[in-house]
Amino acid sequence: MRNTFMLATVLVVIASVAGCKTVQPASQTSTSQPSNRASSAIVAKGAHTFTDNDIQVPAFFNTQGLDNCTFNPANENESCPLRKPIVRMYFSGTDVGGEGLGVDALRKYDDKQLLLMLENQFAGINRFRIITRDDDVIAQEQQTFLEQQGATALATRAVQQRVLQPDFIVKIDTLRTVKNEGSISGWMDYTLELTAATLNPFTRELMSHPNLGKIRVKSEDVRDRNELKYVMANNRHVTGFRYFDSAHVNSVINDMGSRGIDILLTRMLSEMPATAQVLGIRDGQVSLDRGQDAGVLPGETMIIFQYEAGFVEPIGVAHVNPSRNSATGQITRWKQSSTARDVRKKSQNAIYRPAPGTKIFAVSVGTPEKFLDTRT
């Protein structure tokens, strides 16, 4: 009887312990430190260097077809993927606060030319339609037009082609800082931080997309530290970098700004990749339904994938070159999958066109491999 009681007690204790088992916390996050390192540009690998594992569908592809397009840029349908937002660009004139060595010269920096450079570069990647803010050139040209063609011709032209109305503004905020290291012999250390925002100036809504993050450029990215060295004596500049001379400082900041814009462009191309529909494949050559008009750039690395009912199936990677409103590419590597094998087989010595209900698309991986060499 006593044994029976003890056994029962042991069982109760075991059962109690089992019932009070603690739950381990899920491990879904990790700790990471924000970095203040300089940003770098990220470009696509060439299609020839892709491995099978690399052939994955990148983010932000858009499978919308051209069915709703009018192909008239001035009157493009809202739901057409070729319709690009019309934007005006601004460099937000952030003041440089405080006092100190080189601060005055940095404060005098005029970012108007940098803005014009930004407009030109952004126009080239064809993600937005840019309304230039170069009023001087426009007014000068209209004056010349007036002198050469007369008031009636100018009036007719000015009314026929009114200034575009922006959908959004693209605002680049800059934060410029300077610090000096050393005392008698020292060097200047400039930092330029850029953030880009797309906003609706009427609703004041800041758009979440494209999210280009923050770009940090340091003077050491564009100049050797020796070039920014100087020597002081009796608290006066003797030789070396003329940190107090705005022309010299502008030169450094311009280079930093230019580098920042390059990085901005590469991020933009990753955030807003070019997507096209594959009209046909023959012997590894792909024919796409859009080209320059959709922002496909020369030497684009594009992933070819099949899209059906919301599921994507990579088929291969292609090296693509655009024409004005179409593009052709060569598949350099086929994915090791049954779908890819099937498509490859059907496209040998014949034009393969996807069956109804199945669509094949091409999406760019990001900035073309040689973009920075040829366009910046």
Add this chain to the structure above:
Amino acid sequence: MRKASLALLLSISCSAIADVSISKQGDIVADVCVYGRGETAVTSALAEGSVEILEFIRGSTLYADSMNQEQLAGNQDTINWLSRLRSMQQEGLFTQSLPVTYSRPRLQGSDTCLQITLARSARMPSRGDEDGADWSQAEQTATVVVTGEGWPDRKNNLSARNAAELDALKRAVSQVVGVWINQQRSQFNSSEFGLFDGQDKENLQEIISQQLHTRSSGMVKEWTLLSSKDLANNGVEVTIQAVVERQQVIGATRDILAAIGSPRVRVQAPDSIKNTLMDWLSSQGIEVDNQANLVLHAEAKLIARENNSRLVLTTIVKDLSGNQYSYWENDSSIIALPNGPDAERNLVDVHLAVPEQAQALKQSLQKGFTNIVSQGGLVHKVIISQHYLASPEKVQALMATIGGASNVVTHANSRAVTVSLRYPDSAGNLAAAVSQSLQPILSTDLPTAQVRSEYEIVFQ
């Protein structure tokens, strides 16, 4: 098989129609691809397809020679149809457009492709469409049937029936005015309407009818009562058939249009824009006169932003007594030019050369002139020395009896009586009318009036 044999036979005649064929339904189908995208490409493809189909029809002349009897019998319908089409083409009935339909465009590389079909069932153009309208000759009178409504008017000593009849007669004249305006606008593009482009026809008709009513009599030659019925509140509705003196109405309408459309104006503007503006007014048929009662006041203001300027140009139509009749401001956003000594003049030139701007200015002026007429003419000031008047207090009542005069207001001091009134005619005619109307209250004969300007008349 049938399709193939026809296509083969037809292709013998014309090598350029390789993409044109006859479908199973017997329609002619052209498959055309052109470079490009969008509406332009579709239009080009459509044009090219139509040309190919026409070539196909023209090339079908040899088909009968190449067919044996069996083929001929099997395709008789198609052959007959093509034959008809060919005859129509030779008669030039396809010169404007072929009644084709086209498929949804499909993309092929950089090309846009269309399938263009000339259906057997398509409605073909016929010669019957050329029948013209039967234009009636202008007549001296116009007969109209109109309805008028009226209620007792004790103030003017009118019964409901009388008021209804007057209303009907007014509507009869108005109807004739409306028809004439319509005819002039649609058929003749009359110069009388030069300043009235885009003017609301009903508005113009109403203003003219109102003026005709106040200044005219005998516009209706005769009228017959057709029916009458009682309305609520002792009102009466009558329906009459009226014979309107058409030529008389047209003549009076022309006079009013002339008063509205080509007034004389004085231009007040800075030198930089005055000459340009005067030239422009002259080209619009508006006479410029430094003595005119009507003033076109213009201002030009440069708005500079950094190195460039825009122009804000405003015009106000007003009379010398300060009444404003219209206001116009340009669209300054159209253009900016670099700052400089000639910027203002250049900008004025460009703004007045913009058709929409010139049209808007024209409409504003026309609105001003129409307002003047609808308000009873320009305001005039008549100054009469007290020593001519035996009963100065009766001046207002007598002046109000002048035909066309309205808004008569008097102001007297020990030396003179000043009368302000609206009058639709010239200052000279007003001076004569004043001399006549004041006869009953004069203490001595009035001297000849001094017409100092179109605005001011003085008896002293």
